Amino acid sequence: MRTFQTLLYYCYSHIKDGEQYTAAHLKFCKSLGLTGRIIIADEGINGTVSGTTEACKAYMDYIYADGRFNATEFKIDEVDKPSFIKIHCRYKSEIVYSGLKDPSYIDPTKETGKHLEPAEFAEMIDRDDVIILDVRSNYEHNMGKFKNAVTLDIDNFRDFPSMINDLAQYKDKKVLTYCTGGIKCEKASALLLKEGFKDVYQLHGGIIKYGKEAGGKDFEGKCYVFDNRLSVDVNTVNPVVISACGNCGTTTTKMINCANPECNKHFTQCDACGWELNGACCAACKTHPRIRPYDGTGYYVKIPQPVKPKVLSS
Incomplete structure (x- = not known):
């Protein structure tokens, strides 16, 4: 049994004391010996942390003990060594930069696309009235993507709003969005709805959860991750390499x-x-x-x- 874990997670939740909470959060992570990257903003928390099994359990307990983050869902990977060298915990304006002049235009705590569990997503992806939309950046989908997915020529998620006009051709389709862990889809699907798309969905838990619960079927290549591993295997059903x-x-x-x-x-x-x-x-x-x-x-x-x-x- 491996003695280390890597946790991928996020939670959109309004935080009033974001800057002060960031300092306290960093202090707690250091006390556990965790490594990783955490972003905290007034709109929530987004992080990937790594450490011993015991330290990760203590960290998850800490998150759930804070009533603001009850909706957090951790994607847990067993690893041979910590996936980072240091711990960084920073306060920023958004946990994922939206690229919007007014980020408050969308609020993932109020309206997003319908969440699909991995099995539901797998059942829908081959339907004629559906398009699969990858909302990640070029270097991510070049490493791996779902079969027949629509990919965007963007270098960063903040460029996503500039692609809305290009996506208008799909307004009469069911749009199934996906990303690594789900966090980008919360904003992408919210923006699509604001811009007049009627039938918008998102893969709950992203590619990582899909790999764990649906075997990664029809995900081609590997999944890019934002830690020292750089990429992880997802598909155990019909894997191929596309990069x-x-x-x-x-x-x-x-x-x-x-x-x-x-x-x-x-x-x-x-x-x-x-x-x-x-x-x-x-x-x-x-x-x-x-x-x-x-x-x-x-x-x-x-x-x-x-x-x-x-x-x-x-």
């Missing part, structure tokens, strides 16, 4: 960051091209004077820069 090396086109699931820190492009690259280019995305980046040493992983830990002490004037 390809950005340099030579060879099928690969390996995703890296360009070794040139001024580029830092996030892309898929096979091992052969990785070693040939020293982890760079192109020949120009390979010869960049600040290129980082490549160890075959393409993962680089951010090293804090020393802060110069202030000089007090006499």
Whole structure:
């Protein structure tokens, strides 16, 4: 049995003391020895944390003890080691940036698409009156997506509102949205409803829950995740690999960051091209004077820069 877990979760819930709660939340996470990334905003909480089984259990108890987060659903993965190096807990304006000039235009606590459980989603995806809409970014759906899904040419979810006009052609269809864990669909489906789409659904718990409860059927490729693992297997029924090396086109699931820190492009690259280019995305980046040493992983830990002490004037 593995001794560590990684928890993926979110909860839209109005928080009045967001900044103060963020500081207290970080202190508690540190007391448990957790690692991960947590975002807290006035609209709720969004996080992925990792630690020992005991620490994760204590953290889940802590979340549920706060009445504001009773609706939280944890997606739990058993892992061999923590999925992060440090713990970050930050207060921001939104837990997922909507890209809207007025984020209050939508409120996921009041109206979203109909939630479909994995088995219901699996039953509907082949129907003629349905479209499957991937609301994630390019690098995510290039790694893996549902069969026949409509994907969007966006680099960040904040670009989603700009795609509404392109999606208008599907207003007479049942629109089934999905994302990694469900959080983006809450806002995407809410916005679609606001913009006149009548029949909008979302995959409850996202791709991760679908993999655990429906075997990941018809999800092609791997699922991108926002921790050191970078991607996880989802489909145990009819798996295929769809991602390809950005340099030579060879099928690969390996995703890296360009070794040139001024580029830092996030892309898929096979091992052969990785070693040939020293982890760079192109020949120009390979010869960049600040290129980082490549160890075959393409993962680089951010090293804090020393802060110069202030000089007090006499």
